[in-house]
Amino acid sequence: MLASIFRFAILPLLGILFLLFAAVVWIGEGLGGERHPRGQLVEEALDPAQVALRRETREAAGRALGASRDTQILFGDLHVHTTYSGDAFAFSLPIFQGEGVHPPADACDFARFCADLDFWSINDHAESITPWQWTETKQSIRECNAVAGDPANPDLVSFLGWEWTQSSMRGPRTHYGHKNVVFRDTEEERVPTRPIGAGAGGLFETPLPGAAWALLRFGMTLGDLDNLRPYLDFHRFTRDARALPRCPAGVPVRDLPVDCLEGAETPEQLFDKLDDWGFPSFVVPHGTSWGIHAPEFADLSEQLAPGGHDPARQKLFEVYSGHGASEVLASVSETVANETGQPVCAEPTDAYLPCCWQAGELIRARCGDASPEICEARVERARKLALEAVMPYGVVPDARPAEWLDCGQPRGAFMAAFEYRPKMSAQHGLASRDPSAGPEAGAFRFGLIGSSDNHKARPGPGYKEIGRRAFGDAYGFRRDWYDRLSVPGEPSPEPQPGAGLLGAGFERGASFYSTAGLVAVHAAGRDRGSIFDALGARHAYGTSGPRILLWFDLENGPDGPAPMGSEVRTRRAPRFTVRAKGAFEQRAGCPDSVTTRVSPERLDRLCMGECHHPGDTRVPIERIEVVRIRPQVTGEEPIEERVDDPWRVFECPADGTGCRIDFEDPEYDGQQEFLYYVRALQTPSGAVNGDPLRCERDDAGRCLRARPCPASGPDFDPDDECLSPVRERAWSSPIWLRPPLERAG
Numbered sequence: 001m002l003a004s005i006f007r008f009a010i011l012p013l014l015g016i017l018f019l020l021f022a023a024v025v026w027i028g029e030g031l032g033g034e035r036h037p038r039g040q041l042v043e044e045a046l047d048p049a050q051v052a053l054r055r056e057t058r059e060a061a062g063r064a065l066g067a068s069r070d071t072q073i074l075f076g077d078l079h080v081h082t083t084y085s086g087d088a089f090a091f092s093l094p095i096f097q098g099e100g101v102h103p104p105a106d107a108c109d110f111a112r113f114c115a116d117l118d119f120w121s122i123n124d125h126a127e128s129i130t131p132w133q134w135t136e137t138k139q140s141i142r143e144c145n146a147v148a149g150d151p152a153n154p155d156l157v158s159f160l161g162w163e164w165t166q167s168s169m170r171g172p173r174t175h176y177g178h179k180n181v182v183f184r185d186t187e188e189e190r191v192p193t194r195p196i197g198a199g200a201g202g203l204f205e206t207p208l209p210g211a212a213w214a215l216l217r218f219g220m221t222l223g224d225l226d227n228l229r230p231y232l233d234f235h236r237f238t239r240d241a242r243a244l245p246r247c248p249a250g251v252p253v254r255d256l257p258v259d260c261l262e263g264a265e266t267p268e269q270l271f272d273k274l275d276d277w278g279f280p281s282f283v284v285p286h287g288t289s290w291g292i293h294a295p296e297f298a299d300l301s302e303q304l305a306p307g308g309h310d311p312a313r314q315k316l317f318e319v320y321s322g323h324g325a326s327e328v329l330a331s332v333s334e335t336v337a338n339e340t341g342q343p344v345c346a347e348p349t350d351a352y353l354p355c356c357w358q359a360g361e362l363i364r365a366r367c368g369d370a371s372p373e374i375c376e377a378r379v380e381r382a383r384k385l386a387l388e389a390v391m392p393y394g395v396v397p398d399a400r401p402a403e404w405l406d407c408g409q410p411r412g413a414f415m416a417a418f419e420y421r422p423k424m425s426a427q428h429g430l431a432s433r434d435p436s437a438g439p440e441a442g443a444f445r446f447g448l449i450g451s452s453d454n455h456k457a458r459p460g461p462g463y464k465e466i467g468r469r470a471f472g473d474a475y476g477f478r479r480d481w482y483d484r485l486s487v488p489g490e491p492s493p494e495p496q497p498g499a500g501l502l503g504a505g506f507e508r509g510a511s512f513y514s515t516a517g518l519v520a521v522h523a524a525g526r527d528r529g530s531i532f533d534a535l536g537a538r539h540a541y542g543t544s545g546p547r548i549l550l551w552f553d554l555e556n557g558p559d560g561p562a563p564m565g566s567e568v569r570t571r572r573a574p575r576f577t578v579r580a581k582g583a584f585e586q587r588a589g590c591p592d593s594v595t596t597r598v599s600p601e602r603l604d605r606l607c608m609g610e611c612h613h614p615g616d617t618r619v620p621i622e623r624i625e626v627v628r629i630r631p632q633v634t635g636e637e638p639i640e641e642r643v644d645d646p647w648r649v650f651e652c653p654a655d656g657t658g659c660r661i662d663f664e665d666p667e668y669d670g671q672q673e674f675l676y677y678v679r680a681l682q683t684p685s686g687a688v689n690g691d692p693l694r695c696e697r698d699d700a701g702r703c704l705r706a707r708p709c710p711a712s713g714p715d716f717d718p719d720d721e722c723l724s725p726v727r728e729r730a731w732s733s734p735i736w737l738r739p740p741l742e743r744a745g
Contacts, residue, residue: 033236035132036083038140039105043147044597046112046155051526054118058549061618065579065658067551071522071539074531075547076119077459078159078519079180079286079321079451080107084137085163086128088455089237091475094227095220097711099470099605101233102457104140106606112148112156113594114607115460119531121159123180127197128241129162131259134194141186157528160186164270164283166198167293169390173305175298176267177288177424180318184280184532192253192277196262196270223481253277268307282535283310285446286318287453288429289326291408291419292391292509296334299423301432301639304442316535317446319426319542319731320517321453322462322472324417327731329427329643330410332420334387345383350700355393355407355419356386359495362396362403366493382495391419393505395495401508401710406693406703415544415690415726418512430675430734431642433632443631447535447565447733448677450517450542462516462545463612464586468688468721469711470608474510476712486713507710511692511722518543520550520730522563538565538733545687546583546619548730552678553577554737555662564677565733569740571670578650580621580680580730581658584614620656622727625649625679626663629734633672647676654683670739677734684725691724 058073083089083101092098104122111120122137129137141160148154161182168174176198183191221231247260253276256262264270267283274281287293288300303309319327332352335343345356360379367375386392393404408419422428426448434442454461454473461471468474477485520541521534534540541550541564552564556575562568590603590611603609628647632639652659659680668674695703708715709722 032232033239034233035236035240036101036103036233038136039103041105041108041140041143041147042113042598042602045147045149046597047593048149048155050591050593051153051155061549061581061658062551062579065551065581065660067579069522071524071534072526073520073549074118074523074526075460075518075520076117076121076157076531077111077115077451077516078121078161078182078284078449079123079163079318079453080120080457080459081124081163081453081455082107082122082457084129084133085124085455086237086241087125089234091455093230093234094224095478095481096475097469097478098230099456100230104137104457105143107457107459108140108144108156108158109598109602110457110461110606111158111459113590113598113603114458114611115463116612117156117460118526119157119159120459121161121180121182123161123163123182125165125197126162126195127165127199127261127263128237129195130240130244131194132240138186138188138191145186152525152527154526157526157531158186159183159528160191161281162195164196164198164264169295172297172299173302175295176303177294177298178286179267179270180284180286181274182282182284184528190279192279193256193258194260194262196264196273199263199265223484266307267303267309271310271313274313280532281313282316283313284316284318284449285314286321286451287323287326287417288424289421290323290417291421294421294424296421298421300425300429300444301423301434304432304434304437304444306437306441309437309441309444311440311443311445314444315447315538316449316540317426317429317444318451318517319448320415320450320544322514322516323453324512324514325413325415326417326424327426328410328413328416328422328645329425329431329640330413330416330420330422331640332410332422343387345387350702351411353405353407353703355404356383358404358407359383359386359392359395362399363493363495366491368493370493378493378495385495385497389497391505393508395497397496398489398491399504401504401511401708401715402706404504404508405706406695409693411701414729415514415687415692418509427627427629427643427645428639431629431631431639433635435635445567445734445736447538447540448542448731449519449540450544450731451519452516454516458606460516460518462514462518464610465515465686465688465723466610466721467608468513468515468709471515472513472688474513474689474709474711476507476510476710476716479712482712507713507715508708510711511689511708514545514687514689516545518545518547520547522551539563540565541730541732543730544726544728546682546728548583548621548680548682548728549581550678550680550730550732551577551579552732552735554735562735564735567736567738569738571740573664573666573668574676574737575662575664576676576735577660577662578624578678578680579658579660580624580652582619582621582656582682583728585617585619587613587615589613618656619682619685619728620654621652621659622654622681622683623649623651624659624661625681627677627679628665629675631673631675668737670737673736673738675734675736678732680730681727682729684727686723687726687728689722689724690726694722694724
C-alpha cells in the first residue's frame, strides 16, 4: 500500500518539484539580461578660463600666507566605483532603493561638471571585472582624457586602476585589507591585459553552488516582478563573471589567457605581478579600520614582515573616505585576557563600549522573572557568542539599532569608521617597524590622502553636504523587502548564534557613510606626469571633503626647506611652518559654465542639481594640531607610547584670513627617527552623518541614548540628511626626520 502511494503520488510530486527547481536554476543562470556599456559622456570641454581660475585663487591664497613656490595645489579622488563593481551593481537594484546603473562615463562627467575636480581614478573591484568590462573601462578613461583638452593643461586628468579587495576572518596574518591600484598611463601597451583581484580572482567565489546562487537571485527577482529588467541584467553580470575560468597559478602575467580572472592571494603576489608588468603604479591601502571586513585581530604591522610591503608602490594611505576615518590609534578593544590567558569580553570604559558587553546587557534587560543565576548565564553566553560572531548584532537579532548605543566606536574620534579596528589605523602603521624586513620595506612611510570610495560613479561628492544616499553609500532595503526579512515575533530572552537575516548591523552601518574625502597634491603642473610624480613624492594631503589649502614645511633642512612627504636626514632640531586656508563657502545650484554644457536632466540625475559652486568667502581655520610619532626601533616597543596625538595645538585667527604657525621640537636629537604631520581644522559646520549615532551623553561622555540614521526600516526618514556639526579638516603627509647615514671608514 505504502509503495503504491509513493509510486503514484509522491514520485510525481517529486518530479514536479525537480522540474520547478530546474526551471528556477535555468531562469537564474541563463535567462535574459543585458550588458551595460561604458556610457556616453559630454564631449564639450570646460572653459579654459574657469580652469585657470582654480590655480589663480589657490596661488593668491598661498601668497597671502607667504607660501610662494613653483607648485600648484590640485584636488582629486583616487577611489571611485561604477556599477562595473559587483557590490555597486547589487546596491543599484530596486530591492535596495537603488538609482539604477552608473557606468564609467557617469564618473567622468561627474568629476568634470559636478565636482569640478582636477584628477580622479576609476577603481572597480577587480574580482568581478570581465574582459569586456575592462575593455569598456579603458576606452571610457581614454575618452574622458580626450575631451579634457590639451594633455599638457587639461581640465581633468583621468587615471586607470582597480581595487584589490581582500578580507579574511581565518586568523592573524591572513587579513590584508583593501588596496587600490592606480596606473600612470592609459595606452593599451602601457596597462595590464586584465585586472588582478584578491584570492583566486572571483568576487562570486562562495561556498554556495551555482544552483544556490541561482535560487537566491531568482527569489530576489520573484519578489519584485514589476522591476524585472534590472534583476535580469544583474543575473547577466554575475553569469559573465562566474563563467570565466580562474587564471592558472605560477604563469607569467604576459603569458596568461586574455579571458580569465586573475588573482593574487597576498600583497606579495600582487606586487610580484605588478613587477612582472613593469608599468608605473601605486598601491593604496584604504578603509583599513572598517570592521565590516577587518576582523578584530587584524594588525597592519604584520604586513611589514618580509614580502608584505612594497615601499616603491605603497607610498600613500587613504586616511579618510566616505566610509569613515582610519587615522587614530584609539584605545579600544573588545577583549581582555582572563586568568588562563583566554580572550573574554572586555568591560566598558569611559572611552569605549564593547559590542559584546552591550549584547549581554540587551539580554539582561530581557531576563524578566528568570532567576539571577539563569539571567547571568544568558548574559555570559551572549557576550561569548558576540565575540565569536563575524558581526555581533545577530546575537540579539530583534534589537533595534539604537539599543546598541555607541558600541564598537572610539569616543571622541573624528568620524571613525564603523566597527573601528585601531591596529589597522594610519598612526599604528606609521609607528610600526619590522627590522627583519630591512630599513625601507620594514617601515610604512605613507603619505596621507583622502578619497570618496563612492559606489555610484560620483568622484569627489563632498563639495556639498546633501544626498546622503546618492553622494554617500548609505544603503537599505526597500520597506516591503525589509518587512519580509525582519525577524518576526516577540523579543527573545535567549541569545542567538548569529541569527537574523537583517539584524541591526545593516541598518546601523548606514549611519557611518559620509559624502567623501579628497586628495590634494602640490604639483608642478596640471598634466598627468606632474600629478603622478607629486603623488609619488608624497607631496600630497587629504581632506574630509572641503578644498582646504594646506602647506607644511620643514624650514631648516640641511638642503633648505622641505615640503610635506619629505624624508630628511639631520641631527638638527627641526623648525616647521604650517600654512592653511579654509575652503570657500558654497553657492546653491551649478555655475553657468556647467549649465550651458550639460542638460538639466543629466545634471539632476548625476549632480542632484547641485555642483561645486564656490563663493567668495572662506570658512575660517579654527586651529592647527600637530601629531608627533617616534616609530619603533626594535619592533617590540609598545606602539601606544610612540604616538603623541595631539603633540601641539595652535589656535588660529577667527577672521577667515587663514592661519600660519611656526613651531620647533628641541627634543629631536638625531639619534632615532621622528615623524610629524598636521591637521588643519575648520570651524564647525553641518556634515552628513557627522555624528553617526547622535548620542545623548553623560558628563563622562558615555552614550545614554542613541538616534542612528538608518537607510531602511521603521526608523528611516528619507528627508533627514542626518547633519551634525563637525570640524572638517585636512591631514598633511608626514615629514620624516632620520639620523644621517654613517660614513664608511
